Amino acid sequence: MRILIRTSKWAVWSRRIGALALPLAAIPILLHREHIITSENFITIEAIALGLAVLAVLSACIAFVRLWFTGDRGWWRASVAFIFGALCLAPAGYFAFEYLHSPSFPDVSTDFSNPPPLVSFVEARFMGPSQRAEVEARFPNARSRSYPITAPQMFDTVAALLDDRGWDVRMHREPQNELDSGQFNAVVTTLLGFRQEVAIRIVGSSDGATIAMRSASLSSFPDFGENGARIEAFLLDLDNQVTLMLRNAAPAAPADN
Numbered sequence: 714m715r716i717l718i719r720t721s722k723w724a725v726w727s728r729r730i731g732a733l734a735l736p737l738a739a740i741p742i743l744l745h746r747e748h749i750i751t752s753e754n755f756i757t758i759e760a761i762a763l764g765l766a767v768l769a770v771l772s773a774c775i776a777f778v779r780l781w782f783t784g785d786r787g788w789w790r791a792s793v794a795f796i797f798g799a800l801c802l803a804p805a806g807y808f809a810f811e812y813l814h815s816p817s818f819p820d821v822s823t824d825f826s827n828p829p830p831l832v833s834f835v836e837a838r839f840m841g842p843s844q845r846a847e848v849e850a851r852f853p854n855a856r857s858r859s860y861p862i863t864a865p866q867m868f869d870t871v872a873a874l875l876d877d878r879g880w881d882v883r884m885h886r887e888p889q890n891e892l893d894s895g896q897f898n899a900v901v902t903t904l905l906g907f908r909q910e911v912a913i914r915i916v917g918s919s920d921g922a923t924i925a926m927r928s929a930s931l932s933s934f935p936d937f938g939e940n941g942a943r944i945e946a947f948l949l950d951l952d953n954q955v956t957l958m959l960r961n962a963a964p965a966a967p968a969d970n
Contacts, residue, residue, distance in 0.1 A: 719786065720785060720787050720790075721776050721785040721791070723772055723779055723787070724773075724785075724787025724788070724791040724794070725787065725790055727769050727772035727773040727776050727791055727795075728794040729794075730768050730794065731770075731797030732793075732794075732797060733765055734763075734766040734801050735766075737758065741759060742905060742906060744906075745905065746905075746906035752907060755905075755906065762801060765801075766797070766799075766801035766802050767802065768798075769794045769795070769797060769798035769801075770794075770798035772794065773791045773792070773795035774795070776794075777791055811938075812935050812937060815938040816847070816851070816938070817935040817936050818847075818848050818936060818940055818941055819929060819933075819936055819940065820835075820838045820927070820930070820940070821848055821927065821944055822928075823855050823857040823858075823924075823925050823927070823944065824857050825840065825845050827925075828912070828925070828927045829913065829926065829927045830912060831898065831929060832883050832910070833900070833910045835910075851938070851941060854945040854949065855926075855944040856948075857923060857926075858923070858924050858948060858951070859921055859922070859924075860921050860923075860924070862922060862958065863922060864888040864890075864891055864917030864922045865888055865917075866922070867921075867922040868887050868888055868895045868915055870951065871897060871915065871924075871951070872897070873954075874947065874950055874954065875897060878947075880901050881900045881901075883900055884896070884897070884898040888915060888917055890917070891917050894917060896912065896915065897913045899913075900931075901943070905934075907931070907934050908931040909929060909939065909940060909943075911947075912929075913925070913926050924948070924951065928941070928944050
């Protein structure tokens, strides 16, 4: 007599749910980065995708237990569902970990008393002395800097660094002389497609040029410390570029006769 081996319905449905959750989680990221969908729609779709991913993982676990006791077919389907669900949940777990260990600072500036203005509209964010102290403690290198080069030279150096990073410059004002001021405003797109604006102000003086920088989130989504880290990384590169400029401009020592 031929024995009929059934395929577990739990395994079948878990794979179907997992196969739906994975593209539903991945495709909106691409659409959001290209500004095809809004941030609100993106968050809603991702929440649905994560819910389906959880359901796929739970269904796969139930399928594993039933397959172990019944001997039905469906191990491969349940395994695929578990993998699809885990692929969706792993990034969410990572960002949850970062949220707990990296406080969100939606607006970081090297000059809180007079931050460089933004060109994008954001709701006013009040930061008290304790919050400013927390930002300064977490990002000790996010400070305004003065360099012994002229404002036009600093403008060109900053422009080159912005171009290297591929940031979307929305506005720039070039200083007309060594005592004039200038500014850049650029929009940065994060990995998930959220936008953050960077403002860089250059103020010329008789001693050189002073840089003030600001990075602000354009949405309410947590920044995971990206704003402060972005300022520190940019200013570090600027330090290196100016040091290289000054080293190359230094006059050569006279040769001994």
